[in-house]
Amino acid sequence: MITRTIFAGFGGQGVLLMGYVLSHGALHKGLNVTYFPSYGAEMRGGTANCTVTLSDKKIASPVASRPDVVVAMNGPSLEKFEPTVVENGLVFLNASLINEKPGRSDLQVIPVPVVELAQEAGSARGGNMVMIGAVCAKTGMLSLDETVEGMKAALKGKAKFFDQNRKAIERGFTFIEEGK
Amino acid sequence: MITRTIFAGFGGQGVLLMGYVLSHGALHKGLNVTYFPSYGAEMRGGTANCTVTLSDKKIASPVASRPDVVVAMNGPSLEKFEPTVVENGLVFLNASLINEKPGRSDLQVIPVPVVELAQEAGSARGGNMVMIGAVCAKTGMLSLDETVEGMKAALKGKAKFFDQNRKAIERGFTFIEEGK
Amino acid sequence: MSTQVAYKQVFGWPESLKKNPTHYCPGCGHSIAHRLVAECLDELGIREKTIGVPPVGCAVLAYNYFNFDMVEAPHGRAMAVATGIKRVHPDKFVLTYQGDGDLAAIGTAETIHAGNRGERISAIFINNAIYGMTGGQMAPTTVLGQEATTAPGGRDPRLHGSPIDISRMLAVCDGVVYAERCSLTSVKNIRKAKKAIMKSFRCQLDDLGFSIVELLSPCPTNWKMPPKDAWAWINNEMVKTYPLGVIKDITGYEEAK
Amino acid sequence: MSTQVAYKQVFGWPESLKKNPTHYCPGCGHSIAHRLVAECLDELGIREKTIGVPPVGCAVLAYNYFNFDMVEAPHGRAMAVATGIKRVHPDKFVLTYQGDGDLAAIGTAETIHAGNRGERISAIFINNAIYGMTGGQMAPTTVLGQEATTAPGGRDPRLHGSPIDISRMLAVCDGVVYAERCSLTSVKNIRKAKKAIMKSFRCQLDDLGFSIVELLSPCPTNWKMPPKDAWAWINNEMVKTYPLGVIKDITGYEEAK
Amino acid sequence: MASEKVLMRGSDVVGEAAVRAGCRYYFGYPITPQNELPEYLSKRIVELGGTFIQGESEIASINMVLGASAAGGRVMTSSSSPGIALKQEGISYMAGMELPAVVVNMMRGGPGLGNIAPSAADYFQATRGGGNGDYRTPVLAPTGCQELVEMTFLAFDLADKYRTPVMLLGDGLMGQVMEPVVFPDPLDPDSLPKKDWILDGCEGREPRTIFSMYLGQQGELYQHNLRLQEKYDRITENEKRWETIQTDDADIVIVAYGTAARIAESAMEELRSEGSAVGIFRPITLWPFPLPALRDVATKAKKVAVFELSLGQMVEDVILSVGERAEIYFYGIPGGLIPTPADVVEFIHSAVRGDEKVGRRIEV
Amino acid sequence: MASEKVLMRGSDVVGEAAVRAGCRYYFGYPITPQNELPEYLSKRIVELGGTFIQGESEIASINMVLGASAAGGRVMTSSSSPGIALKQEGISYMAGMELPAVVVNMMRGGPGLGNIAPSAADYFQATRGGGNGDYRTPVLAPTGCQELVEMTFLAFDLADKYRTPVMLLGDGLMGQVMEPVVFPDPLDPDSLPKKDWILDGCEGREPRTIFSMYLGQQGELYQHNLRLQEKYDRITENEKRWETIQTDDADIVIVAYGTAARIAESAMEELRSEGSAVGIFRPITLWPFPLPALRDVATKAKKVAVFELSLGQMVEDVILSVGERAEIYFYGIPGGLIPTPADVVEFIHSAVRGDEKVGRRIEV
Amino acid sequence: MAETAKRKIKGYIVIDKERCKGCHICIDFCPNQRIEADESLNKKGYFPARFKENIEEGEKGCIGCAQCATVCPEVAIEVYRGK
Amino acid sequence: MAETAKRKIKGYIVIDKERCKGCHICIDFCPNQRIEADESLNKKGYFPARFKENIEEGEKGCIGCAQCATVCPEVAIEVYRGK
């Protein structure tokens, strides 16, 4: 089984960190993993994205021309990556920011109101953690524990953030599990 | 007919100028000619030499591994080029400086006391002009007039030296023609 | 807009700037410097005879913003490229626009010798004490103690050397007629900077020689400061290493009003 | 030699020089500079811990003359090469020996930045105002009016720029602790030059920073003058552009006797 | 001790592998996409008591490397395409002076400034010597983080063994990818074999000199070049490395290296799942090029398909290896795009059909 | 008017030919063995109202060339091997920016500082682009002074026609040799075709920009490279040049260019006088390499003998041209010696016998 | 612009909301606190600056001094002054 | 060295004739004119400097001051001084 996920959004939305969390969690779980950030144009500003590939076998290319999962944290990202998702693929939307809906009807779309959920979990800045929680919960790529372990490894040394982030990840899980 | 001549000596002895004179004279005469100076090591001092090739046909390589004529203005040059001369080749020696004799017995050796002859011609510094005169006279590569024309072309613009140099060249010719 | 009070635009878009959005970060000094250059060209009416050379650095895309002829130079070589242009078109106006890595590290030789030859070039030198484009590495102008991604504990003179003052070095050259250091971090300083740029341009138009205007410029992104703090850091800290003011002036110009 | 009067050798061959004949032209300053460097190393007893970097220039073969470890540097890059060596062997003594083309033209950036980093290197800078090795082209230090094969009518500031004073530029750098200009054209000047070299070597041994000794040096061949006239030209003409003396000294050393 | 499996970015992997291989000297100038490597080392190497200098330029950096190497240090520099172009003179000197060092090129799109997307358009420069003279540098082209570890170690060893600069050729993708890696035990630099040619002051011995200039009129430079050539022949004889993937039963073999090989492998998986007998021949050393091995594989398969992130550079070595022994197809993507397995699949479809819809047939 | 026959040194010939071809801008840095060229121009070009600048380095010089070219000037630089190595970044930029210029390389022995004897060891660098990225520069390899005149004119014309840097590849011997030459009439620079892409201030038109960076995510750099490739294909199609000498009846054809070809011609004369049917194939453009022509000649002769002033660079192009159509022998003299016809005669004797006493047989 | 506002003020500014990058330097530099941060993101994802058109009790209006525009790095502000 | 000479002089010099390049700088700098140019070339082709051993009437002898050696570019002069 091989799963390719693209996380995308504005520079400041912590999309690369989501990818780290997933990658570290997968390593913890014993999977093969590649993480590949957009290191795009040699210029400031703009959007960021990263591709995480998980597999139980050796991973050849770390690039995903046709991702299984897309996590869009803003409108331009949705626009850019929607066409690339595999048929019947999964699209997560930052519902706090994105009003548009994907045009394709084959896709399974999961809108996540990340800002609101993060606020509920204690800090409005934890939107990316909520989202990664939701992604892992929905796809089953990582369990809650594995996701939290991934987060800790990704933030190695910054223990003071662990607690808050765990709460946000949990909120993402419950959002999927409980549908709200 | 192709004739390759190497002129060699100390840096200050005007060996390159001898080559110029021969080359320009040959151009004047309507021959094909190549002139190739030693541009040796990227360093100061040491010796200088040049190779002049005359021919009535197209000249391929301007380099002479086996010259027909060698003009040695000092001992080290004789040492260096003697072994390269063709069988029965011609060697001109600056007899004012070189006491050694070539070891090869096949060679035709012409010692020219250039300093003394130049003094006779009016200036001790004209040794190289005496020598080129002697060389042209002996080999018949250029006539006296052609040699003088070559000298004028080589020194283009420096007319004030023409007279003195002509005298020295003539002295070289008479040295060969009259044997003294 | 209004029928009752007549409003007049007192601040707007200079013609020498294209109306493209810039890629610069919020609070970056590059875009201010762009505007000042553009305003000066407009006021001198020389946009159409200007040829500019941007750096490799954050301003590498300056040709998307400046509304005149421009040619890219390899990193550090803007002064050499500008020299080539100016020698072909001595009657045109040639400027380079360069960062500190470009002008004072890899381009040191080109900078010093263009100055030394007295090339009729105006150099706009954006000193932001860091490598912006490549992500915050130490610049030759990084001040002591300042953090950079390649000077993790802060710049230490023993390990990394001291901040370089290339404008003062240029001042040693006979061919350099004018060098001034300004900053982009207050209304007053920005206006002063504009005057300096104007003067530099005049040096070229009057065929006096080489001139350079060094602009202390904030890089909030790589300094890891909010724009406001970045501006304050220049005013409070950076000027200690790079005091503002005229470094050399043999133009003989009367002080501008 | 004599049985009646006891003679003692008061001037002889320094151990730090190999006994090879040099390839320098008659009356050239390079060989004098070699000797002074060698004498200083001998007197400090550091020959066996010295690593030298010659230039590409007439002194490219200096490793045939100096009797200590030496490594060739590409043209202009001696300072960078020396930096690499010194960082591997901070306890060894590292010197560069460079001509004006090498140090002040192609090597400008390497020179300025080695100085700026305060590398513990001693630089011997042979300023002969010309490119010797390549046959008399203009150097960045060629003085105004001086003829060169690439400045046929003599150096003209408008066409060729003005002579560069790299030692004064280096003095701007914090890392440079000592810079002095001497000449090799009289008994007194040569002795002064030796003192300066000694001082520069001490700077390194005492871990103070970067130092440079600039030596005005005759190139009779490319100046097309007899040696004697070349020496006189330095004393009478060249010093006008390059005045002798200390340019910077923050060593705190007491003046040598 | 060998490390646990850690998730690490390619550039950092090279940095960590370098210090574990005993490298204590790094000189370099920033350029995307390889800045993470010097950034990593600016901390790591200094912790270990080594030297990190951000040179004022690529040229200064390569010459600091030259000096440090002459002084006996295990030393490295890194850059990306235009920066590597600037180092050519220095590399040529080091080849001539027989000085070991590791030069990392994380290639980007060109020519000129281009952009920082992955590319392999510096193949000629790397394998034929972009500097002056008859010299070669071993070129290692890893694929993926674990191999970056191995190749970094190998690069230092080859450099010292043959006294030559060695090039490690990657690209931005390789430098940016994070993958789990295991590191071998760190080497103590003091435990490395002593070099008897270095400059460290002539105490107790004759002075040594290191140079590339041979002025002698007796053909000294000629002799020196023949000596170098002999060394290059030895390297060619002994150091060729390559990987074959499922070539045994393959009717068509993709020849690709580095990132292109990874993409090709994904394509191969897809093609195999469609039922095509596709294999991969991956040169690991680009110089010396594994000519005999490729010749064998190609002769057997009868069809090779060269896939390059350039408009055709390695393909020359493939032609030189294969000649008329197999049909050769070529497809190149010049710098500036991140290529995808789908492109390669299309290319192989074309090659299998024998048409030129994607890529082209090479006439030999 | 066309000049009378004058006796002139190769370097000066290039200088005079350049100004007659309308070149008014020269930027360069001294290096032996080509200093006579800038020295000549420092006077000549200034007399004509043009610009001569001795740059502070090769890098500064090539970038002055870049600027002058962008500004529309006919411009030239020159150097020798290590200096040309330093210009690689600039040349790569100019290729990417499509800027015309003539770059003269009077090669010397390498690697590194080497020495100044003739050499042809920069063939790879010249023909494959020693800089970064997928680019090529036309490379002209004249032999002798009269051809230096023609090739200098041609270099400027090709540069402008295709908007590309063009390399003129000689060596110290060629630069130092004096031979009689005739020059064509001087061109008035103002009479040259106007360029509609240059930068001269945007009066009355939209501003223009010239650059090599293509950041766009839509494959702009990719497209740019394909465009360049198309141009290179056109050049390959149209601009191949070569000379054959007595190949019609030849059983063995010597392949050599530049100085080596001159030496080879002397050798051929000697060999012919011995009764051997020897011919010469001389590539004049090294890139584009005259592959089809050589293929034809080789197929007919059945034996080719490659003679290079390097340890084997052009021989790769010969193999790519000839393949198994003929036996290929190689003999190379690395920089540092002035080779003699006698060496080549020995080599051909070996090749005719089919042994490897001098040179070696290449397995294809 | 509302009539009421205009009567009280000497000048006004127009901020190009999409050009603005939300550095908020202008907010700092306006002597009369006529600029504030918008609460909604623009298309690029920044919180742009917004001109405070309505003058509350005790506040001064815009005087068209152009200080905001002078410091604005994005040339996002046009300034108009009444005659 | 002749006895006569030695008695009169405080010092003497030894010039390495083959090392000397005939720049004749030393001749200029000797305060007592103790050096002159040789008339015959050395092996390299230079006219080397030569120490004037014999002191003529009215001349001063070598004082071993080493000025010649200090200025000699070739380190071709060794200087000896009497005690």
Ligand SMILES: Cc1ncc(C[n+]2csc(CCOP(=O)(O)OP(=O)(O)O)c2C)c(N)n1
């Ligand atoms: C030859 C070369 N070396 C390095 C780089 C990478 N590079 C691009 S910009 C830059 C420095 C940027 O810093 P600066 O000049 O200070 O400008 P800023 O981005 O801060 O405005 C570097 C090192 C390059 N493009 N080319």
Ligand SMILES: Cc1ncc(C[n+]2csc(CCOP(=O)(O)OP(=O)(O)O)c2C)c(N)n1
């Ligand atoms: C890269 C490179 N450029 C140019 C040269 C040619 N070159 C050799 S020495 C030299 C300059 C010599 O002048 P200087 O440094 O003043 O030393 P001098 O010979 O006068 O002592 C030059 C340009 C070279 N060898 N390498």
Ligand code: SF4
């Ligand atoms: S990185 Fe710094 S210099 Fe570059 S655009 Fe951003 S703030 Fe400006």
Ligand code: SF4
């Ligand atoms: S050319 Fe000049 S610097 Fe070089 S050795 Fe001769 S005199 Fe000395």
Ligand code: SF4
């Ligand atoms: S200063 Fe300009 S960019 Fe910054 S917030 Fe104000 S309007 Fe926006």
Ligand code: SF4
């Ligand atoms: S013009 Fe002056 S008063 Fe008006 S908003 Fe701007 S800074 Fe404030």
